[in-house]
Amino acid sequence: MAGEGSVKVFGVQGSPFSCRVEIALKLKGVDFEYFEENLANKSPLLLKYNPVYKKVPTFVHNGNPLAESLVILEYIDETWTNFPLLPNNPYQRARARFLSKFIDDKCFPSVGKALWARDDKEAKENLKFLENELNGKKFFGGDTVGLVDIAGTCIAFWLPAIEEAVGAKLLTAKEFPKLCKWSHDYVNHPVVKEKLPPRDLLIAYFRG
Template sequence: MAENNGEIKLFGVLGSPFVRRVQIALKLKGVEYTYVEEDLKNKSDLLLKYNPVHKKVPVLVHNGKPLAESLVILEYIDETWGNHPLLPQQPYERALARFWSRFIDDKCLPAISKAAWNVEKEEREKGIEESSEAIQFLENELKHKFFGGENIGFVDIVAGFLAFWLPVIEEASGFTLLSSEKFPKLHKWSEEFINHPVVKENLPPRERLLGFFKARHASITASK
């Protein structure tokens, strides 16, 4: 049953993996919220008011109190609504989940960006190598159906970029990282993740995302 503890608004954009993290967490918890689509080329006064530091999405507003940054928002959601816990209950396991979540954002995503959007061959190859090394750590860490065990947890939600966005970027940019041969556990995990009912209904349209990334790749290529 859906919960509603006061007024909850989420400011986001359609294709953002960081916004989708928050949406998936709220849906897993059964929390009702109002979604506000932003235009990042013409940011609303409310977005600038609620996130004056970074001026970006996602922003979660709960009873008039705003929070920015997806990892911060996920922890807040987990602590505020106790059902379907996202972080492990044991302190050490919780700390590890936070560590791997930061690892994904601080190591994996920048390396993948370098591999995807660099037209210089040397830099692109360096990005692919760095991405593969980072992803290998996650492959080694994955010991169950999900990072959270048998149920989707905090790290799974954060790693959702690898399951859905990365294959689209690979297709748009013409390279392959997450192959079933090289990363069999992560490949199987990604299929389980994107086919989970809650995740599946909260992913952006793939073709629209692919068109966006193809246009971005073409623009970068044309500028060189």
């Protein structure tokens, strides 16, 4: 089988991007060796496998390294075909890729700006866009967790922790009821829940 072989993940417990990779592998039932990195003192193996960006997550399958969490997620989905993360329909696949990039490039950065700079106009527009995408579905992928949900780990779990740390509230049930319900369902999914870091550690980190 294409998916057989050695799998290594180099990550940081507090990184939503590392967490994405671990969740995807766990959903697929893939065994992997995890290496916790200290980004202030990066390991020789991380620098060997990711000499260009020198960051986490770095994913290695049978000695072949990959960087960038969304790229890694697609590789995992194509290599281990059980529990598909992307839909079969070409348009829906393209839409899932678009939404995942939207979360990384626009949504999460605007959330940071809203909470630290107290300028929430752009963040609320972006969250409303995601709210409308759910359109009655439990997850962005339908009834099961998919690529967009995993990409949205930073919204579902990291955003509430940051809100608590800085004493602000952006993602409210009144303004974003679908997104709040999705967030609750996603972080309480048994596989996802197992791979999320301790919330109190995240809050302490952001307070610092």
